[in-house]
Amino acid sequence: MAQLKVLISGAGIAGNALAFWLLKLGHSVTVVERFPALRTSGLQVDLRGYGIQVLKLMGLEQAFRSKSAPEQGLQVVDKSGRRWAYFPANKSGKGLQSFTTDWEIMRGDLCQLLHDATGNRAKYMFDTSIASFSQTEKAVHVQFADGTNDQFDLLVGADGLGSRTRKMMIHNDDPGAVDGFTPLGKSYAAYFTIPRPIRNGEGYVATFYTATKTRFIMTRRHSPQRIQVYLMCNSESEKLQKAHRQDVKVEKEVFSEIFQDAGWQAKEILTALQTSDDFYCERMALVKMDSWSRGRVALVGDAAYCPSANTGMGTTSAFVGAYILAGEIGRHCGTSGHDHSAARDNITAALEEYDRKLRPFMDQVTKGIDGDSALYKFMPTGPIGITMLNAFMGLMALLRLNVLGEWVLKEDVKDWTLPKYKELLGDQVDN
Numbered sequence: 001m002a003q004l005k006v007l008i009s010g011a012g013i014a015g016n017a018l019a020f021w022l023l024k025l026g027h028s029v030t031v032v033e034r035f036p037a038l039r040t041s042g043l044q045v046d047l048r049g050y051g052i053q054v055l056k057l058m059g060l061e062q063a064f065r066s067k068s069a070p071e072q073g074l075q076v077v078d079k080s081g082r083r084w085a086y087f088p089a090n091k092s093g094k095g096l097q098s099f100t101t102d103w104e105i106m107r108g109d110l111c112q113l114l115h116d117a118t119g120n121r122a123k124y125m126f127d128t129s130i131a132s133f134s135q136t137e138k139a140v141h142v143q144f145a146d147g148t149n150d151q152f153d154l155l156v157g158a159d160g161l162g163s164r165t166r167k168m169m170i171h172n173d174d175p176g177a178v179d180g181f182t183p184l185g186k187s188y189a190a191y192f193t194i195p196r197p198i199r200n201g202e203g204y205v206a207t208f209y210t211a212t213k214t215r216f217i218m219t220r221r222h223s224p225q226r227i228q229v230y231l232m233c234n235s236e237s238e239k240l241q242k243a244h245r246q247d248v249k250v251e252k253e254v255f256s257e258i259f260q261d262a263g264w265q266a267k268e269i270l271t272a273l274q275t276s277d278d279f280y281c282e283r284m285a286l287v288k289m290d291s292w293s294r295g296r297v298a299l300v301g302d303a304a305y306c307p308s309a310n311t312g313m314g315t316t317s318a319f320v321g322a323y324i325l326a327g328e329i330g331r332h333c334g335t336s337g338h339d340h341s342a343a344r345d346n347i348t349a350a351l352e353e354y355d356r357k358l359r360p361f362m363d364q365v366t367k368g369i370d371g372d373s374a375l376y377k378f379m380p381t382g383p384i385g386i387t388m389l390n391a392f393m394g395l396m397a398l399l400r401l402n403v404l405g406e407w408v409l410k411e412d413v414k415d416w417t418l419p420k421y422k423e424l425l426g427d428q429v430d431n
């Protein structure tokens with residue numbers, strides 16, 4: 001059996017999904033995760049379009065449903081809390097989904113269920129990471145931070161937006177090359193949860209509030225005890241740029257400063273922010289690369305093509321990408337019965353084909369999103385503009401127009417279709 005020895009860096013969504021498929025092909029899979037355990041933090045994520053189809057092909061629909069988040073829809077409110085618009089989830093399974101999908105889940109639950117689906121058949125190395133690697137024509141030699149080393153037929157970086165594998169891959173090749181991390185303007189987002197017991201008759205709704213000066217607050221309820229808070233701003237704050245990724249305490253301070261006069265529930269939220277223990281702040285960004293692999297090293301998920309949270313397509317892209325990467329490996333390197341060295345020589349061909357198949361999908365997802373953050377350019381910053389925006393959203397909701405799903409989020413990938421791999425799916429291909 002031409003079993004490939006594969007190393008995946010990152011046990012997140014993309015890493016676990018890829019491990020699932022490669023195990024199905026019968027390959028030997030090691031996953032290295034920097035965190036001491038499966039990293040199950042993060043707020044609510046969803047699946048759209050082909051992401052749902054891949055989940056079903058994995059046979060995980062039931063597992064997903066049993067853990068899904070109960071959000072019913074999104075309301076738009078003004079500073080007095082008055083509702084201007086309500087966009088319910090469209091559970092018909094037809095057309096583009098609304099902001100709230102039929103496939104909502106907490107990131108940690110999704111990560112855990114994917115991990116469970118690998119059934120302990122992969123070797124997980126927690127609490128360490130790749131220190132460096134080099135490749136020859138026949139193998140990738142990896143040095144781990146814990147001092148051990150090993151060699152693999154294939155290395156895949158699934159280590160997220162700030163991927164170290166990506167940086168090493170690019171710089172091994174050309175020390176002067178620039179990383180594909182592309183910030184979207186100066187937008188930042190902070191995520192955390194706060195306690196807020198559900199009131200009698202209150203539903204599970206997301207609430208979106210636009211404050212002046214390009215500041216946004218969204219809350220989402222996922223549990224009877226707690227809600228999630230999303231603070232988004234387009235900030236010139238130098239302090240924030242400096243504080244980012246250095247110190248959570250300073251990040252919290254800067255967000256408190258920026259949002260203190262934002263109105264609506266800002267005061268209450270900022271008080272709860274002080275004691276939150278799951279605060280997480282990120283600079284909104286895309287990852288753009290001309291090629292997602294070099295030789296026997298490839299990238300998958302956010303590490304390769306993070307489409308930014310604005311598109312609503314990060315998790316879906318990770319699902320679709322992991323499936324296609326595994327599918328091309330199955331197709332080019334065989335599942336069993338082939339001569340080992342020939343299968344290994346086919347890895348580069350598989351990686352190139354993965355890029356060729358997936359790229360038109362990602363091009364659609366990120367179309368119109370660039371370093372200037374197209375979305376923010378259209379957002380009003382003053383009170384009159386905000387009232388007009390709220391009224392416009394109200395009209396759209398009244399007319400039942402799916403304005404967020406159609407115009408803002410990027411679920412629609414036009415005529416791109418999901419490839420079917422008999423190596424992964426067996427008999428499922430025919431139906």
Ligand SMILES: Cc1cc2nc3c(=O)[nH]c(=O)nc-3n(C[C@H](O)[C@H](O)[C@H](O)COP(=O)(O)OP(=O)(O)OC[C@H]3O[C@@H](n4cnc5c(N)ncnc54)[C@H](O)[C@@H]3O)c2cc1C
Nearest residue numbers: 010011012013014034042043129159160301302314315318
């Ligand atoms: C802690 C966290 C919270 C998130 N919260 C949200 C959210 O609230 N909403 C949302 O839409 N998206 C969130 N995301 C991003 C979302 O998971 C991704 O956009 C999407 O699901 C694609 O997943 P991914 O597997 O490519 O990347 P990720 O889910 O980011 O997974 C990357 C994994 O790689 C690990 N890793 C990082 N660096 C290294 C390294 N050097 N060596 C080994 N392992 C490494 C990380 O610990 C993580 O487990 C979050 C991601 C993380 C890591």
Ligand SMILES: *[C@@H]1O[C@H](CO)[C@@H](O)[C@H](O)[C@H]1NC(C)=O
Nearest residue numbers: 089090091092094095096400
């Ligand atoms: C859901 O979407 C479909 C397809 O776009 C549409 O026909 C249907 O009316 C929508 N349902 C609701 C409740 O908006």
Ligand SMILES: *[C@@H]1O[C@H](CO)[C@@H](O)[C@H](O)[C@H]1NC(C)=O
Nearest residue numbers: 332333334338339342343346
């Ligand atoms: C390598 O790829 C070629 C072309 O896709 C295919 O004909 C050949 O069978 C593959 N070799 C193995 C060992 O899978």
